Amino acid sequence: MPFSSITFIFLFLPITIILFYVIPRKGWRNLVLVATSLVFFAWSDPQHIHVLFISIMINYFMGRFLDRTQNQEASKKAKWLMWTGIILNLLLLGFLKYTGFFLNIIEAILPITIDYTQPTLPLGISFFTFSGIAYLLDVYNKVNPAEKNLITFSSYLIMFPKLLQGPITRFIEIKEDLAQPKFVPLDMMQGVRRFIGGLAKKVILADSLSMATNQIFSSNFSDMGANVAWFGLIAYTLQIYLDFSGYTDMAIGIGQMLGFKLPENFNFPYISRSISDFWRRWHMTLGGWFRIYLFIPLEFARKREKFLRQQSNLLIVFLLTGFWHGASWNFVIWGIYYGIILAIEASGFAKKLKKVSPIFQHAYALVLIVIGWIFFRITDIGSWGSFFGALIGAHGWRSAVTFRSLNILFYIPFLIPGILFSLPFMHRLAEKTKSKEGVGRIVLDIVYILLFLFTLTFILSKGFTAFMYAEF
Amino acid sequence: MRKISRCFLFTFFIIILSLPVYWLLGGKPASQVSIVEGRVLALPEKSYPTLQIALDYIREGQLGDAFTLVWNLYTGGSLQRKFDAAATDQFPLRMPLIHFSKAFDRQTISLAYAFSNDAVVSADMTSNIYIIPNEEALIFPPGILDQQGYTNMDERLINYDQISSLYPNINFNIYYVETLAYSQVHPLNRYFANADKGQAIEYFKSNLTDRIELGVMPLDGMKDQLANFYRTDHHWNIYGILEAYNGIYELLKQNFVNISEKFTPDELYTFPDIEFLGSLARKTLYPITGDPFTVYIGELANCIVSDNGIEGKYDCRDEYLVGNYQTTPYLDHYELFFGTQTGLLEYNCETTTNRSILVIGDSYSRPLIPLIAQHYQQTFFVDLRQVPEFTLSNFLNDHSVEDVLVVGDYEVVFIDTEVWSIHP
Numbered sequence: 001m002p003f004s005s006i007t008f009i010f011l012f013l014p015i016t017i018i019l020f021y022v023i024p025r026k027g028w029r030n031l032v033l034v035a036t037s038l039v040f041f042a043w044s045d046p047q048h049i050h051v052l053f054i055s056i057m058i059n060y061f062m063g064r065f066l067d068r069t070q071n072q073e074a075s076k077k078a079k080w081l082m083w084t085g086i087i088l089n090l091l092l093l094g095f096l097k098y099t100g101f102f103l104n105i106i107e108a109i110l111p112i113t114i115d116y117t118q119p120t121l122p123l124g125i126s127f128f129t130f131s132g133i134a135y136l137l138d139v140y141n142k143v144n145p146a147e148k149n150l151i152t153f154s155s156y157l158i159m160f161p162k163l164l165q166g167p168i169t170r171f172i173e174i175k176e177d178l179a180q181p182k183f184v185p186l187d188m189m190q191g192v193r194r195f196i197g198g199l200a201k202k203v204i205l206a207d208s209l210s211m212a213t214n215q216i217f218s219s220n221f222s223d224m225g226a227n228v229a230w231f232g233l234i235a236y237t238l239q240i241y242l243d244f245s246g247y248t249d250m251a252i253g254i255g256q257m258l259g260f261k262l263p264e265n266f267n268f269p270y271i272s273r274s275i276s277d278f279w280r281r282w283h284m285t286l287g288g289w290f291r292i293y294l295f296i297p298l299e300f301a302r303k304r305e306k307f308l309r310q311q312s313n314l315l316i317v318f319l320l321t322g323f324w325h326g327a328s329w330n331f332v333i334w335g336i337y338y339g340i341i342l343a344i345e346a347s348g349f350a351k352k353l354k355k356v357s358p359i360f361q362h363a364y365a366l367v368l369i370v371i372g373w374i375f376f377r378i379t380d381i382g383s384w385g386s387f388f389g390a391l392i393g394a395h396g397w398r399s400a401v402t403f404r405s406l407n408i409l410f411y412i413p414f415l416i417p418g419i420l421f422s423l424p425f426m427h428r429l430a431e432k433t434k435s436k437e438g439v440g441r442i443v444l445d446i447v448y449i450l451l452f453l454f455t456l457t458f459i460l461s462k463g464f465t466a467f468m469y470a471e472f
Numbered sequence: 473m474r475k476i477s478r479c480f481l482f483t484f485f486i487i488i489l490s491l492p493v494y495w496l497l498g499g500k501p502a503s504q505v506s507i508v509e510g511r512v513l514a515l516p517e518k519s520y521p522t523l524q525i526a527l528d529y530i531r532e533g534q535l536g537d538a539f540t541l542v543w544n545l546y547t548g549g550s551l552q553r554k555f556d557a558a559a560t561d562q563f564p565l566r567m568p569l570i571h572f573s574k575a576f577d578r579q580t581i582s583l584a585y586a587f588s589n590d591a592v593v594s595a596d597m598t599s600n601i602y603i604i605p606n607e608e609a610l611i612f613p614p615g616i617l618d619q620q621g622y623t624n625m626d627e628r629l630i631n632y633d634q635i636s637s638l639y640p641n642i643n644f645n646i647y648y649v650e651t652l653a654y655s656q657v658h659p660l661n662r663y664f665a666n667a668d669k670g671q672a673i674e675y676f677k678s679n680l681t682d683r684i685e686l687g688v689m690p691l692d693g694m695k696d697q698l699a700n701f702y703r704t705d706h707h708w709n710i711y712g713i714l715e716a717y718n719g720i721y722e723l724l725k726q727n728f729v730n731i732s733e734k735f736t737p738d739e740l741y742t743f744p745d746i747e748f749l750g751s752l753a754r755k756t757l758y759p760i761t762g763d764p765f766t767v768y769i770g771e772l773a774n775c776i777v778s779d780n781g782i783e784g785k786y787d788c789r790d791e792y793l794v795g796n797y798q799t800t801p802y803l804d805h806y807e808l809f810f811g812t813q814t815g816l817l818e819y820n821c822e823t824t825t826n827r828s829i830l831v832i833g834d835s836y837s838r839p840l841i842p843l844i845a846q847h848y849q850q851t852f853f854v855d856l857r858q859v860p861e862f863t864l865s866n867f868l869n870d871h872s873v874e875d876v877l878v879v880g881d882y883e884v885v886f887i888d889t890e891v892w893s894i895h896p
Contacts, residue, residue, distance in 0.1 A: 005556060006559045007556050009488060010490075010491035011492055042546065044552070046548070046549055189477045189480060192484050211597070401665075402663055404663035404664075407594055407600055452487065454576075461574065
């Protein structure tokens with residue numbers, strides 16, 4: 001169920017909040033959360049509801065076994081259990097997400113034909129699988145003990161605000177909130193504001209820009225002028241941030257409404273001064289996951305190796321980061337692209353970069369980030385060349401594919417608010433106003449309510465499909 | 473918590489609770505038929521006949537069967553889809569809010585086009601329909617002619633060739649109606665590198681077998697467009713219909729020398745209280761003055777009409793002429809007045825000839841059928857989209873016709889696609 005649907009905003013959300021807070025015993029609130037999360041998931045993806053149950057069972061019981069084994073100080077058994085849990089999680093993810101990809105590789109290498117149809121991917125599987133692995137590793141590393149209550153554990157793993165697109169949350173980050181879910185009016189208010197802001201970002205800006213980018217990236221790049229190609233790339237750069245950060249804002253906002261503090265996922269990534277800085281600001285929970293559970297253990301395990309250890313570890317981490325985003329070569333290359341840049345930065349370039357003008361640092365990071373989105377957005381690797389050609393004006397500044405032929409001229413004004421909301425300016429202004437008493441705050445609250453109503457008109461307008469009586 | 477924060481929270485929750493409360497109080501839209509969208513709005517209770525069956529099972533104590541039924545409905549996803557559709561369709565003040573959103577879209581479009589000298593601008597953000605503000609006319613973008621278009625044309629040309637050689641005793645006629653999208657005069661042609669610009673008809677003409685007669689209703693400029701077509705609808709108006717009828721009459725006359733006298737209307741009548749806001753206005757919700765709705769009045773031969781063999785009245789012409797019609801905005805007067813059909817339409821008329829004709833066409837052709845039927849004993853009409861299994865050989869085995877006429881625009885006349893295909 002999308003957060004931006006009428007069903008979610010006007011039925012699921014109010015019903016969930018009412019049920020959550022009318023339950024007199026706080027312990028039962030997690031039960032409400034689990035039940036509503038199952039409904040939430042099954043509303044969009046009913047065929048895969050069993051995958052959620054499997055994931056809950058694997059991680060809950062493996063966590064419990066691990067905990068018990070560790071108490072008995074049988075470290076080898078604990079290690080074996082930890083690996084079994086991780087492998088089971090990865091098998092679940094690998095089977096459902098990557099089987100087709102690997103079989104294609106086998107088909108390409110060996111002279112065989114494999115009759116295999118890739119099943120549809122369960123929604124959010126990459127997110128809840130990574131949450132499960134994080135939980136097991138934290139139990140193994142004694143960051144937190146295993147949760148004994150199955151309902152409490154399930155509410156951590158499949159909590160609907162973060163179920164489909166994160167933020168990837170560690171158990172320890174919301175453990176206390178899960179133990180004592182409570183109503184905090186101030187959090188509720190901040191949550192509502194955050195939700196409205198995210199909804200507007202997603203529906204008004206990201207969805208509008210996506211209409212333009214979908215048109216551009218489905219066109220023939222060899223007929224495209226540089227003006228359209230650059231507009232498409234900039235619009236996509238904004239769209240992907242506004243879409244994902246808008247979703248995260250909604251998720252964090254809903255979490256706050258229910259008394260949970262979910263971790264932040266973005267910190268204005270487009271003002272980064274280097275690519276290392278970018279990955280500290282973009283999809284922070286995924287970056288954090290790879291840093292804690294892969295990069296640091298790799299560094300530790302290979303501490304005796306001196307030659308290019310950090311660089312090769314970065315490459316491994318970002319190869320897997322790319323692969324996490326999708327079972328497709330373009331994501332793998334996107335990951336390698338960042339791995340190489342980060343390896344170069346780690347080899348001393350980052351230090352040199354800090355000595356040059358901040359404007360150059362921003363420009364350097366932004367250009368590389370924007371180029372990176374080409375690999376991410378265009379899944380057909382064979383088309384990259386013609387798109388790069390269009391960018392450098394190989395087909396002229398204007399060519400056969402124009403703003404008018406694609407009917408996207410009117411999306412140009414969306415770039416201005418898109419850029420404004422990708423920079424900290426608007427956020428700082430809102431924070432400044434919020435912290436003060438008086439008219440400014442009243443105006444801000446009115447703006448939020450009007451923004452909410454305005455966003456609703458966009459949502460309803462999308463559902464308007466006048467019948468052209470083509471059948472007549 | 474400060475007072476203003478409570479107000480903010482209170483307002484937000486009042487808004488999000490308004491819909492479930494409105495539903496619980498039994499609130500429904502004034503009309504359950506959306507005229508502007510041409511569809512029945514989804515209603516929760518009407519969307520779930522299966523749930524009713526499940527409730528019956530529960531009353532009968534068959535809890536297992538009821539659970540299985542609901543579970544299958546849920547896991548199949550249809551319950552959710554219908555519920556989402558109903559939740560959106562039944563939203564209070566839905567249409568005014570959509571109008572507001574469209575108004576915002578238009579302001580954004582104005583802003584985007586403010587720095588250009590374009591005489592034609594997008595009418596909204598979703599429909600791919602444009603407005604010529606000076607003429608207050610809504611139009612489609614130019615049609616594209618690419619390699620696939622030529623392939624589709626070649627397939628149709630081969631089919632025409634086969635048909636005409638298979639049935640040498642039948643007169644085959646094609647009447648092409650040039651629309652703005654496929655003409656040289658479309659004001660946006662210069663922005664579309666692959667715009668048709670009238671090239672397709674030239675290719676078609678030069679490759680069509682000479683066993684088939686071809687007539688064309690050309691579009692020589694925007695003046696023709698504004699004179700013969702509605703400004704708010706994709707169809708032609710009465711002037712376009714009558715011009716096409718005259719052209720078709722002359723075309724048929726070439727092989728039907730004894731054709732009865734051409735029909736001349738007694739008068740052209742404009743309904744004073746109808747403001748026709750057609751398909752383009754509906755799709756864009758562009759605030760535009762409606763078209764006058766003008767029809768011909770004249771003595772037509774008595775005909776028995778049947779659709780798929782069922783006799784009936786398949787238009788509202790008589791009702792309109794006695795003043796029995798509605799003036800609700802966005803009502804599709806073209807369809808209501810000129811009629812529609814679901815399968816093979818047949819006119820059996822009291823005429824002095826025993827000749828028959830098959831007309832293949834679309835909604836453009838529908839108003840022409842009563843006029844063409846004046847000259848034949850039997851007139852058959854088929855819209856290929858409604859009868860995908862239609863083949864000429866099957867039809868001609870069952871019916872005896874002397875003339876075949878294909879009439880329409882680009883899609884109907886000269887391309888073979890999955891939807892539009894002439895099967896010999």
